[in-house]
Amino acid sequence: MKLTGMISLLVIVLLGSTVAALGQQKSCSFDLVGTWKAQLSPTKAILYRFDSKGDVIVLSAPENAEPQQIAIAKYEVIQDLGKPQSVAFTAYGKNRIFGAVRKTMKLVSYDDTAITCAIPGGGTTRWTRVDPDRYFIVLAARRGEFYDTSGSAFPMIIKLAGGVPTIDAFGIYLANDGRAFGTVPPAIYKNYLREARNDSETTLRLEINSRQYERALKIIKEWERRAREDALLYITGKDISDDPTSLNNILVVKAFVETLNQCSEDFNLYKLNYVVEDDWITNKVTSTFVPFYYFQELRKRNEARHIPDQKFQELVHLPTVASR
Amino acid sequence: MDRRSLFSRGAFTPHPSSQGAAKFTNAVLRTHDNKAVKFYDDLIRGKQCVINMMYADCHGACPLVTTVLKRTYRDLKDRMGKDLFFYSISVKPQDDTPAALKHYAEMRGADLPGWYFLTGEPYDIETIRFRLFNMGHPGIDLDFAMHSGTFRIVNDATNYWGHAEAFASQQNILKRISWADPYKSYGEWAKISRARQVEIDKDVKKYGYRTGF
Numbered sequence: 001m002k003l004t005g006m007i008s009l010l011v012i013v014l015l016g017s018t019v020a021a022l023g024q025q026k027s028c029s030f031d032l033v034g035t036w037k038a039q040l041s042p043t044k045a046i047l048y049r050f051d052s053k054g055d056v057i058v059l060s061a062p063e064n065a066e067p068q069q070i071a072i073a074k075y076e077v078i079q080d081l082g083k084p085q086s087v088a089f090t091a092y093g094k095n096r097i098f099g100a101v102r103k104t105m106k107l108v109s110y111d112d113t114a115i116t117c118a119i120p121g122g123g124t125t126r127w128t129r130v131d132p133d134r135y136f137i138v139l140a141a142r143r144g145e146f147y148d149t150s151g152s153a154f155p156m157i158i159k160l161a162g163g164v165p166t167i168d169a170f171g172i173y174l175a176n177d178g179r180a181f182g183t184v185p186p187a188i189y190k191n192y193l194r195e196a197r198n199d200s201e202t203t204l205r206l207e208i209n210s211r212q213y214e215r216a217l218k219i220i221k222e223w224e225r226r227a228r229e230d231a232l233l234y235i236t237g238k239d240i241s242d243d244p245t246s247l248n249n250i251l252v253v254k255a256f257v258e259t260l261n262q263c264s265e266d267f268n269l270y271k272l273n274y275v276v277e278d279d280w281i282t283n284k285v286t287s288t289f290v291p292f293y294y295f296q297e298l299r300k301r302n303e304a305r306h307i308p309d310q311k312f313q314e315l316v317h318l319p320t321v322a323s324r
Numbered sequence: 325m326d327r328r329s330l331f332s333r334g335a336f337t338p339h340p341s342s343q344g345a346a347k348f349t350n351a352v353l354r355t356h357d358n359k360a361v362k363f364y365d366d367l368i369r370g371k372q373c374v375i376n377m378m379y380a381d382c383h384g385a386c387p388l389v390t391t392v393l394k395r396t397y398r399d400l401k402d403r404m405g406k407d408l409f410f411y412s413i414s415v416k417p418q419d420d421t422p423a424a425l426k427h428y429a430e431m432r433g434a435d436l437p438g439w440y441f442l443t444g445e446p447y448d449i450e451t452i453r454f455r456l457f458n459m460g461h462p463g464i465d466l467d468f469a470m471h472s473g474t475f476r477i478v479n480d481a482t483n484y485w486g487h488a489e490a491f492a493s494q495q496n497i498l499k500r501i502s503w504a505d506p507y508k509s510y511g512e513w514a515k516i517s518r519a520r521q522v523e524i525d526k527d528v529k530k531y532g533y534r535t536g537f
Contacts, residue, residue: 222447231349231447233454233465240460250462274463282463 028111028263030084031211032077036115036127037061047130050075056089058097071095078104087117098122112211112263134160135213136205136307136316139257139299140192141292143200145174151200152192153249153291154184155256157208157216158316165316170220170227171291172249181245182227193316195309202292204299205307206267208260215259223252246287253291257298268301270294336370339483344369347455351448353413356425356441363452367440372479372504373409376490377453377471378441379416380428385472389490390432393475396497397436405438407506415453415468417443479504 036048047059047067056075059067073091077084088104091097098105098119108116108124115127138156145151154171169184169192196203208216226232233251234244254272261269271278272294281293299306307315338344345364352360353367361367376393378386393410400408412434414420420428425441428434434441443449457471464470477486477500488500508516527535 225447226451230346231451233451234458234460235347235455237343237347240458242460247460247462251466254462254466274461279463 026111026261026263026265029211030077030107030110032075032087032115034210035130037130038125038127046070048127056097071097073097084110112209112266129210131210132161133210134315135208135210136160136312137208137212137216137256137260138193139202139204139253139295140189141202141295142192143289143292146179148288150246150288151292152188153253153295154189154192155216155220155253156184156189156193157213157220159213160315163317168217168220170223171252172245179245181249183224193312202296202299204295204302205312206302206305207307208266211263212260212266215262216256219252219255219259223248242287246290250287250290253294257294267298267305270297270301336481338370338480341483342480344480349448349451349455351444351452353442353444353448354422356422356429356435358422358426361440361442363448367409367411367442368478368480370481371409372407372481372484372506373411373477374488374501375411375413375456375476375478376474377415377457377468378412379414380420380424381416382472384469385490387432389473390434392490392494392497393439394432394434395494396501397434397439399494399498400501404436408438408501410439412439412441413449413452414441414443415449417446417449475500477501477504479506481506 032050033052034050036050038046038048040046043063045061047061049057049059054074054076056073057069058071058073060070061067071091072095073089075090076088078086078088084107086104086106089097089102091101095101097103099121103120106118108118110116113129116124117127118124136158138158140156141153142151143149152171152173154169154173156167156169159166167186167189169189170182171184172179172181173184173188174180175188192203193205194203232244232248234240234247236244240247250272257269257272260267270281272281272290273279274282276283281290281297285293348364348368350362350364353363354360367373374393374396376389378389390412393412397404397410404410414425420443422443425443426435429439429441453468453471454465456476457474458465459470473490475488475490475497477488478484482504484504486500486503488497490497492500524534527533
């Protein structure tokens with residue numbers, strides 16, 4: 001009996017771990033365009049600048065010196081069943097890439113910020129994406145702004161290029177004539193970038209990478225289009241007993257947050273999935289308050305990576321905000 | 325009825341209370357014959373239709389649901405393409421080209437008059453899926469598999485909005501589709517009533533009581 005019990009327990013644990021492992025499978029899109037850095041030694045690095053036309057420029061980047069072009073080549077990403085497997089290089093003229101005219105580099109793994117590749121005769125190397133710009137998200141929500149004691153709740157994304165921030169924000173916000181759902185105007189979102197002052201406010205500010213930024217921006221742009229074209233997913237009707245605006249906002253914040261971990265487990269996310277075991281929020285509060293508690297829970301889980309007020313204000317100078 | 329008249333606007337009259345394109349959207353979809361159609365104007369406006377969501381590479385419920393629709397089509401074939409239409413919309417439009425849907429329809433013996441397999445932009449398909457099948461619950465509605473066993477039954481001429489479960493009995497499915505039928509005149513109801521009485525009389529004579537519905 002004991003043995004049977006132990007075997008059953010082992011099977012359950014193994015099955016559980018298999019399911020968990022499958023559940024962790026991520027879908028990273030592969031985009032080589034941009035600049036990648038291979039750090040050869042503490043003082044020496046190689047830069048690879050891939051353009052969208054199929055050319056790559058290789059530069060040596062010694063410490064404290066301007067990068068120098070050392071080769072130029074054509075490149076082609078080779079796919080199998082829609083997944084990138086390797087990159088084939090053909091050097092122009094007398095150029096050489098990896099010591100030859102033609103060379104194929106096998107892709108071992110990749111995520112939002114790095115590629116691990118194997119070069120024949122050159123071993124395995126890791127490239128990291130070089131990006132002069134910085135990217136941030138801010139999740140802001142309040143209580144007590146509207147008649148039902150709920151409040152604004154919207155995500156913001158910030159691109160900091162050359163010291164100038166560009167901000168996009170979409171969700172439920174307090175407009176002059178009450179609650180509004182859509183693109184949040186700069187005059188409104190500026191007040192929500194700062195630190196929460198009490199229990200009725202919650203703010204989480206995180207630095208993200210360019211790929212996370214692009215995915216999050218795509219979600220905001222899609223919802224802006226939905227608002228513009230009257231194509232919101234929930235609309236008022238007899239088939240809905242809940243407030244459709246709150247339901248739409250849940251879809252926005254959920255998609256926005258979940259896209260951050262689409263490629264790797266970068267942040268400690270709360271599972272807003274309506275499953276009782278995972279999700280206490282939707283089990284305990286009405287849809288109107290879900291984003292507030294969701295953001296608050298995310299703040300708790302990612303406190304160590306939250307950017308404090310002073311540091312954030314040093315990075316993002318609000319007078320220089322470039323609104324779209 | 326030929327395709328030209330099916331897709332010509334104004335052939336069917338919507339109910340004055342119909343929310344029209346504001347609810348159904350007028351997204352441009354493509355049929356399995358690669359014809360561009362406007363969802364409300366060409367497919368829903370003033371018509372009675374049965375709509376389901378599927379995808380061609382589905383090995384779960386979709387083939388079974390298509391089989392149920394095929395059986396339903398056979399039972400209602402005199403009306404199909406005239407005043408009743410079936411629309412099977414792909415939830416994987418990025419994979420399901422019109423050609424892929426044509427292949428699916430042919431393989432399942434479902435390439436039939438009045439039955440259209442539809443694909444389009446993912447953005448539009450998502451809007452239509454929510455507008456037709458949402459249950460006001462993001463946890464359920466975000467999972468497109470949750471709707472795969474449900475038929476949405478619409479009659480825009482009578483402003484009827486109902487549904488049927490694909491795995492209910494065939495009698496139940498037919499009954500639910502009939503609830504969306506166009507308004508009948510007193511004369512038509514009298515004719516139906518007389519025919520029904522004949523069936524009841526037969527039952528009573530044979531079994532001593534009435535069977536069926």
